Each structure stands twice: as structure tokens, then as C-alpha cells.
Amino acid sequence: xxxxxxxxxxxxxxxxxxxxxxxxxxxxxxxxxxxxxxxxxxxxxxxxxxxxxxxxxxxxxxxxxxxxxxxxxxxxxxxxxxxxxxxxxxxxxxxxxxxxxxxxxxxxxxxxxxxxxxxxxxxxxxxxxxxxxxxxxxxxxxxxxxxxxxxxxxxxxxxxxxxxxxxxxxxxxxxxxxxxxxxxxxxxxxxxxxxxxxxxxxxxxxxxxxxxxxxxxxxxxxxxxxxxxxxxxxxxxxxxxxxxxxxxxxxxxxxxxxxxxxxxxxxxxxxxxxxxxxxxxxxxxxxxxxxxxxxxxxxxxxxxxxxxxxxxxxxxxxxxxxxxxxxxxxxxxxxxxxxxxxxxxxxxxxxxxxxxxxxxxxxxxxxxxxxxxxxxxxxxxxxxxxxxxxxxxxxxxxxxxxxxxx
Amino acid sequence: xxxxxxxxxxxxxxxxxxxxxxxxxxxxxxxxxxxxxxxxxxxxxxxxxxxxxxxxxxxxxxxxxxxxxxxxxxxxxxxxxxxxxxxxxxxxxxxxxxxxxxxxxxxxxxxxxxxxxxxxxxxxxxxxxxxxxxxxxxxxxxxxxxxxxxxxxxxxxxxxxxxxxxxxxxxxxxxxxxxxxxxxxxxxxxxxxxxxxxxxxxxxxxxxxxxxxxxxxxxxxxxxxxxxxxxxxxxxxxxxxxxxxxxxxxxxxxxxxxxxxxxxxxxxxxxxxxxxxxxxxxxxxxxxxxxxxxxxxxxxxxxxxxxxxxxxxxxxxxxxxxxxxxxxxxxxxxxxxxxxxxxxxxxxxxxxxxxxxxxxxxxxxxxxxxxxxxxxxxxxxxxxxxxxxxxxxxxxxxxxxxxxxx
Numbered sequence: 001x002x003x004x005x006x007x008x009x010x011x012x013x014x015x016x017x018x019x020x021x022x023x024x025x026x027x028x029x030x031x032x033x034x035x036x037x038x039x040x041x042x043x044x045x046x047x048x049x050x051x052x053x054x055x056x057x058x059x060x061x062x063x064x065x066x067x068x069x070x071x072x073x074x075x076x077x078x079x080x081x082x083x084x085x086x087x088x089x090x091x092x093x094x095x096x097x098x099x100x101x102x103x104x105x106x107x108x109x110x111x112x113x114x115x116x117x118x119x120x121x122x123x124x125x126x127x128x129x130x131x132x133x134x135x136x137x138x139x140x141x142x143x144x145x146x147x148x149x150x151x152x153x154x155x156x157x158x159x160x161x162x163x164x165x166x167x168x169x170x171x172x173x174x175x176x177x178x179x180x181x182x183x184x185x186x187x188x189x190x191x192x193x194x195x196x197x198x199x200x201x202x203x204x205x206x207x208x209x210x211x212x213x214x215x216x217x218x219x220x221x222x223x224x225x226x227x228x229x230x231x232x233x234x235x236x237x238x239x240x241x242x243x244x245x246x247x248x249x250x251x252x253x254x255x256x257x258x259x260x261x262x263x264x265x266x267x268x269x270x271x272x273x274x275x276x277x278x279x280x281x282x283x284x285x286x287x288x289x290x291x292x293x294x295x296x297x298x299x300x301x302x303x304x305x306x307x308x309x310x311x312x313x314x315x316x317x318x319x320x321x322x323x324x325x326x327x328x329x330x331x332x333x334x335x336x337x338x339x340x341x342x343x344x345x346x347x348x349x350x351x352x353x354x355x356x357x358x359x360x361x362x363x364x365x366x367x368x369x370x371x372x373x374x375x376x377x378x379x380x381x382x383x384x385x386x387x388x389x390x391x392x393x394x395x396x397x398x399x400x401x402x403x404x405x406x
Numbered sequence: 407x408x409x410x411x412x413x414x415x416x417x418x419x420x421x422x423x424x425x426x427x428x429x430x431x432x433x434x435x436x437x438x439x440x441x442x443x444x445x446x447x448x449x450x451x452x453x454x455x456x457x458x459x460x461x462x463x464x465x466x467x468x469x470x471x472x473x474x475x476x477x478x479x480x481x482x483x484x485x486x487x488x489x490x491x492x493x494x495x496x497x498x499x500x501x502x503x504x505x506x507x508x509x510x511x512x513x514x515x516x517x518x519x520x521x522x523x524x525x526x527x528x529x530x531x532x533x534x535x536x537x538x539x540x541x542x543x544x545x546x547x548x549x550x551x552x553x554x555x556x557x558x559x560x561x562x563x564x565x566x567x568x569x570x571x572x573x574x575x576x577x578x579x580x581x582x583x584x585x586x587x588x589x590x591x592x593x594x595x596x597x598x599x600x601x602x603x604x605x606x607x608x609x610x611x612x613x614x615x616x617x618x619x620x621x622x623x624x625x626x627x628x629x630x631x632x633x634x635x636x637x638x639x640x641x642x643x644x645x646x647x648x649x650x651x652x653x654x655x656x657x658x659x660x661x662x663x664x665x666x667x668x669x670x671x672x673x674x675x676x677x678x679x680x681x682x683x684x685x686x687x688x689x690x691x692x693x694x695x696x697x698x699x700x701x702x703x704x705x706x707x708x709x710x711x712x713x714x715x716x717x718x719x720x721x722x723x724x725x726x727x728x729x730x731x732x733x734x735x736x737x738x739x740x741x742x743x744x745x746x747x748x749x750x751x752x753x754x755x756x757x758x759x760x761x762x763x764x765x766x767x768x769x770x771x772x773x774x775x776x777x778x779x780x781x782x783x784x785x786x787x788x789x790x791x792x793x794x795x796x797x798x799x800x801x802x803x804x805x806x807x808x809x810x811x812x
Contacts, residue, residue: 023458023462023463024462025462025463025464025465028465030465032465032466035466036461036465036466036469038462038465039457039458039461039462043457044454044457044458047453047454047457047695048450048453048454051445051449051450051453051641051699052429052445052450054642055442055445055641055642056429056430056431056444056445057429057431058431059431059434059436059438059442059444059774060438060441060442060774060776061769061774062642063442063642073642073643099505099506099509099690100505100664100689100690100691100693101690101691102662102664102665102666102689102690102691103505103509103662103664103689103690106662110548114548126676129665130665130668130671130674130675130676131664131665131690133676133677133678134663134664134665134668134678135662135663135664137663137677137678138660138661138662138663138678139661141659141661141663142516142520142548142549142659142661143548143549151676229691235457235461235694235695236460236461236468236469236479236691236692236694236695237479237690237691237692237693237694237695237696237697238693239693240690253547253548254544255544255545255547255548256508256509256512256541256544257540257541257543257544257547258506258508258509258537258540258541259508259535259536259537259540260508262536262540265536266779267779268536268778268779269536270532270536270539270557271539271543272539272540272543272544283506283508283509284505284506284507284508284509284537284643284646285506285507285508285635285642285643286642286643287506287643287644287645287693287696288641288642288643289453289641289642289643289695289696289699290643290693290695290696291643293457293695363467368465368466368467370466372674373672373673373674
């Protein structure tokens with residue numbers, strides 16, 4: 001690998017101006033936007049208006065105020081869905097925004113399991129993010145243990161689909177980008193292989209949405225879920241989203257059936273009649289504060305070319321890997337993120353025997369990444385607010401900490 | 407009834423100073439705090455600090471920052487639980503805060519149904535708030551229709567418990583205060599009658615918590631759920647809460663099992679191990695913005711004597727009923743809220759054949775109540791921010807609108 005010219009890369013960066021849209025603390029290189037995205041500068045003013053204007057002054061009327069312009073709180077989940085839909089290759093009516101990723105995972109898994117009820121196996125990645133695994137366990141417990149939760153490493157499923165995508169499997173739950181290694185699966189290929197065997201797919205896009213262009217409909221995906229507070233920068237505990245392909249809208253049940261997913265909430269009918277499309281997966285009263293922050297945060301993406309977003313993400317991670325490469329020879333550092341662009345998300349991770357201690361020292365120096373048990377150093381790159389110069393400074397800091405930790 | 411002396415009542419009101427804690431629009435009498443509570447003045451500054459300080463500057467570190475003082479985001483749901491527990495007669499570890507009321511209803515109903523699995527009937531009020539009914543339907547659909555959802559008017563259940571609290575009933579779901587009529591059930595008596603028959607109770611406290619002192623443990627309640635945005639003033643779509651009695655902590659399953667309800671979330675274990683107590687019902691990543699607003703809103707209650715809160719609520723509704731009484735003779739207005747204090751929440755409702763039109767005109771005059779289909783005029787009274795003078799002005803406006811509507 002050649003040492004890249006950082007200033008030249010930054011000078012040619014068409015997204016460099018986007019950094020101005022974010023508030024970032026001084027003396028910090030924040031490489032943890034895949035855990036909590038940085039704050040878009042427009043958020044505080046929006047929240048102030050929501051609480052002092054919409055809530056304090058207009059009070060209950062805000063639920064229906066300006067409904068003709070779709071600016072009412074009732075339509076807020078749908079307004080956010082429109083913005084997320086563009087980033088994930090979906091139609092707006094295929095997306096529902098609200099609740100947490102975990103709760104949304106429950107909703108779509110329960111629907112998918114029911115739609116393929118004659119097949120008892122729910123197949124998932126043995127190394128999946130814990131909440132995905134826990135949700136499969138809770139759902140199965142509620143269903144009286146009638147499912148078999150089968151856990152196989154995702155790389156093994158991808159390598160030998162003929163062994164794992166078998167007729168007893170009803171639902172396949174995978175996370176597109178692994179939260180530790182940053183390894184990106186081929187969503188289109190695996191979806192096609194699964195569907196050829198009659199399997200419904202559920203894709204967790206926690207580390208995908210907002211990091212690069214996702215193309216759910218291009219991949220003919222069935223269901224997906226994703227997170228509002230990582231690369232979408234919606235704030236701590238931001239509302240999450242889910243996706244249900246239009247072809248499933250008639251058949252997909254909504255078992256978490258609340259009044260805001262009813263076809264006519266204020267009719268106050270006794271019988272649940274699901275709203276059309278994904279809106280039926282909006283359950284209780286929408287969390288207006290969190291939705292408003294996320295709504296404003298998504299405006300940063302409005303004029304972003306998603307091809308440029310991906311190109312910059314790869315340029316940042318390529319640069320980081322290249323600058324780190326000499327260190328892997330000097331220190332007990334092992335790259336676990338794929339070099340192949342097709343298999344890489346927007347993070348780079350290394351194993352190190354003292355990873356927890358190394359990350360603690362890095363954070364003390366203002367280089368904020370993440371430690372993931374047992375031995376992973378994780379560095380997330382957000383193409384909207386990182387420069388190649390940031391990458392260079394981060395590697396200098398890492399070198400210094402590794403030297404101290406020897 | 408005698409006409410009360412409003413200024414004398416206000417002069418003797420020990421909670422009169424609490425009005426200063428709320429922002430209320432000028433030229434408005436807001437009688438809809440049972441739909442969306444008014445904004446406590448301290449909320450905007452708290453939210454500003456959360457977004458510009460905790461989020462923007464401390465970023466991911468806020469999840470564990472100041473953990474030794476329990477001021478970390480991880481402990482935020484528990485901090486709010488402590489404040490709600492005092493208002494509902496619960497221990498802090500019996501309360502979990504987060505998600506919506508609808509989602510929490512699903513959680514506790516699923517647990518209760520499983521704990522009494524040999525009894526197939528889930529009994530609820532035929533006139534219950536729609537989302538309670540819808541959640542029973544969704545849960546039953548997920549369980550393959552193995553439950554019988556039996557709907558009987560709550561007044562009929564209360565009048566003839568021996569006919570309805572029968573051995574095939576496993577779970578009884580009731581709302582303590584009816585959202586249309588304001589009728590309050592005897593939670594202690596009904597709970598005892600149900601438990602004597604081996605039935606688990608789930609109480610919906612949407613129109614109770616923050617309106618008057620609820621005493622869940624005094625009533626020996628099993629499960630409860632409640633709303634953060636009505637009398638708790640937590641803001642639009644605020645996080646909701648649930649209650650699980652301590653004696654059920656070992657047996658109550660958490661089927662919506664997410665990583666934040668795990669005994670050790672950052673262990674990232676593959677197997678779900680529930681956290682102790684009600685914390686296991688915290689599912690996904692806590693919604694920090696909504697929780698922070700609710701946390702600050704609850705501080706208004708910190709020095710409030712809950713006996714005084716109830717006394718003032720009854721004084722406000724008594725006053726309203728007394729002043730409205732002459733109008734019921736002149737206009738087609740029928741009081742549907744019980745006169746008996748023991749049977750009254752913190753609202754007063756009337757039937758009127760043109761209720762929707764009357765409420766529309768009232769709102770145009772700045773008297774904001776609620777229309778509830780088909781013919782209910784609903785007026786909510788919040789003892790923390792209403793005066794008896796407000797009640798007098800509201801009745802004058804209602805008189806004028808009724809005269810126009812004749």
C-alpha cells in the first residue's frame with residue numbers, strides 16, 4: 001500500500017462542507033458515530049421550537065395542526081419515513097419509524113415467522129448483535145418454544161448456503177454489517193438464495209443506513225430494521241425504523257397492534273383494523289421529541305449523493321487501513337475488517353490482546369472509538385463529518401498509545 | 407348545590423403556587439391535560455443541556471459518565487422510575503420506564519397470560535380505551551387465537567363480580583379511570599375480588615398517575631401500565647411506564663427481551679439473562695430525549711403532598727359540576743361523571759347531541775377540552791395548574807357556546 005496524501009484527498013472531497021452541519025467537541029477525534037452519531041447543529045433550535053412552540057403554546061392541537069400540509073404530529077412518523085426511505089432504497093409506505101430497534105425486530109420477526117409458520121426454524125448469525133439474539137429468544141418463549149432458533153456464523157451461511165438455507169428454515173435474520181468486524185454481507189445474493197428456498201429474510205441495517213446507500217428493493221428484501229442514532233445521527237435512543245416490502249403488505253400481520261397503527265385512530269373503534277402499508281407498525285403515541293430530532297438530523301442527507309457518501313467512506317477506511325498497516329507489524333494488532341470493498345461497512349476493527357486498556361487510553365487522549373468484548377478495537381468513520389486529516393491524526397494517537405502499552 | 411366562592415377557594419389552595427412551574431398560553435383555559443399535559447417551564451433548559459452538552463460534547467461517554475452518581479444515561483430509566491414509583495405507591499424496582507403505553511401493555515399482558523396459562527380468558531372492559539383492546543387482539547393473534555378475549559362493561563364487572571370473575575378467567579385488564587366518563591373504579595376491591603378467584607390483574611393508570619395518589623401496593627396490584635404525557639406532563643409521546651409487583655419478579659417473563667433489559671448489557675452475551683426486577687422490561691436503547699423531559703417534568707411533583715393533590719382535584723371538579731348544574735336544565739347536557747368522590751377521576755364529562763360542534767366552538771374561544779366520539783364533551787382538571795377562577799371562566803365560555811348552539 002502507498003501512503004495516501006491526506007490533504008490532497010481532503011481537497012478533492014465533495015462532502016467536506018458537510019462537517020459544518022455537525023457540532024463536534026474540540027480536541028477530539030470522534031470515531032464512534034456507529035455507536036452514537038454526532039449532533040447536527042440544527043437539532044437544538046428544532047427541539048426548542050417543538051417544546052416551547054408546538055407543545056407549550058399549541059398543546060394538544062399540534063396533533064392535527066397544519067394537517068393539510070402534513071405538518072401535524074400525527075404525520076410526523078410518516079414524514080421521517082420519507083427521508084429514511086431514500087437512504088435505504090424503499091418506498092415511503094414500506095417504512096415505519098418509531099419504537100426501538102429491539103421492539104421493531106420483534107414486530108417484523110413475529111410477522112415473518114407467522115407468514116412462514118409451516119417452517120419451524122429461525123436461522124440467524126451466531127455472532128449477531130446480542131439484542132437480535134435476545135429478541136429471537138423472547139419471541140420463541142412467547143410462542144411456547146415452537147420455533148427452533150438456529151445459530152450459525154453468518155460467514156458460514158454465506159459460504160455454504162446450500163447447507164444452511166434448507167426447507168425447514170422459515171426466516172433468516174442477518175445483520176448486514178457485523179458490529180465488531182465491520183464485515184458487510186452481500187444482501188442481494190443472500191436474499192436471492194434464501195428466497196429461492198422459500199425463506200423470508202429480515203435484514204438488520206443498524207450499521208448500514210446512513211453509512212452507504214442501501215438498496216432494499218434492489219435486493220428484493222422482505223423485511224428490515226434499523227437504528228436512528230448511529231449513522232442517521234438522530235440522537236441518543238432515537239426512534240428506530242422498520243421496512244416491510246410492499247408485496248407483503250396484505251399478508252404481513254401487526255401483532256403489536258396499537259391505536260396509532262389503526263386505519264382510523266380517532267374513530268376509537270373497538271376492533272383493530274390495520275392502517276395501510278407499514279404505518280400499521282406504528283404502535284403507540286409517536287415520541288414527538290425523538291422523532292423531531294431525527295427528522296431534523298436527516299435533513300443533512302437531503303442533498304447528499306449516496307454514491308459520493310460510499311466513495312468517501314471507503315476512502316476514509318482505506319486511508320486508515322493503509323496508515324495503520326505498518327503498526328500491525330510492530331504491535332500485536334490484527335486487522336479483522338475485510339480489505340475487499342464489497343465486504344466492508346464504514347468501520348475498521350483490530351484485535352489486540354489489551355484492547356480494553358488501549359481504548360481507555362485512546363479515549364483519554366480524545367480519540368474516541370469503541371472496545372467490544374473480548375479484544376476488539378473498533379473505529380467508525382462517518383463520511384459526513386470526518387476528513388482524511390482526522391484519520392491521520394487518529395493513527396498518530398493510536399501509534400503513541402500502542403507504544404505506551406507494549 | 408351551593409355556588410362556591412371561587413376566590414376564597416383559590417386563596418386557600420396550598421398548591422396555587424405550582425401554576426408558576428408551567429408554561430401556559432395566554433387567553434386559553436386548557437382543560438385537556440388528560441390528553442397532553444402542559445409544559446413544565448424547566449423542560450426547555452434541560453433538553454438544551456441534554457443535546458448541546460450530554461449529546462454534542464460528551465457523546466457516547468454520556469452512557470456511562472457520572473455512573474458513580476447514577477447520573478449516566480444507562481441509569482436514566484431507573485431515575486425516572488424512582489419518581490414515578492412515589493406517585494403510584496410502588497417500589498422503584500417494581501417500575502420500568504420506556505416505550506409507549508401500548509407496547510408496555512403488550513409486555514405485561516403477555517407475562518400475565520403466561521403466568522396463568524391454564525386459564526384461557528382475558529377479561530377486559532368492553533368500553534376500554536381502544537389501544538388496550540387492540541393490544542389484546544394482537545397478542546391473541548400472535549398466540550394463535552388460544553385466548554378468549556372477553557369484553558364486558560367495567561361497571562357490570564364491578565357490579566356483579568361473582569358472574570364475571572370466574573375460574574376460566576386468567577387475566578383481568580381494566581382502566582382505573584374511564585377516558586370518556588371519568589368514572590373511577592375501586593382498584594383495591596376489584597383486585598381483591600379477582601385475586602380471590604386466582605385472577606391476575608393489569609391496571610391501566612393512564613388517567614390516574616399524577617392526577618391523584620395511586621396506591622398499587624396498598625391495593626396489592628399485580629401489574630399496571632401508565633402514560634407519561636397526560637398528568638405526568640412528560641411531553642408529546644413521552645415514555646410510558648409499567649409496574650410488576652415484587653412478588654412476581656421471579657416468575658414474570660419478559661418476552662420483549664432486548665439488550666437493555668439484560669442483567670449485563672455490555673457483556674454482550676449470546677443468551678438473554680433478565681435484569682433483576684422491572685428493569686428487565688426496559689427493552690432497547692432508552693429514548694434519552696423523551697426520558698430527560700419526563701425526568702424534569704416529574705420534579706414538579708417532588709414537594710407535592712398527594713393528599714392535597716387529590717383534595718384540589720376534587721375541589722376543581724366539584725366546583726365545575728356545581729357551576730355547570732344550572733346549564734344542564736337549560737341545554738341538552740347530561741353529566742356522565744359520577745358525583746361520588748370515590749368514583750371520580752380528575753375530569754368531568756357531559757353528553758351533548760352536538761358535542762363535536764360545541765367543542766369546536768369552545769376551542770375557537772380558547773377553552774380547550776376534548777370531544778370523544780360519539781357525543782362526549784370532556785374537561786380535564788390538573789390540580790397543579792388550574793385555579794377555581796379558571797373553572798369559573800370556563801363555565802362562562804361554555805354557557806355562551808351552548809347558547810349559540812341551541
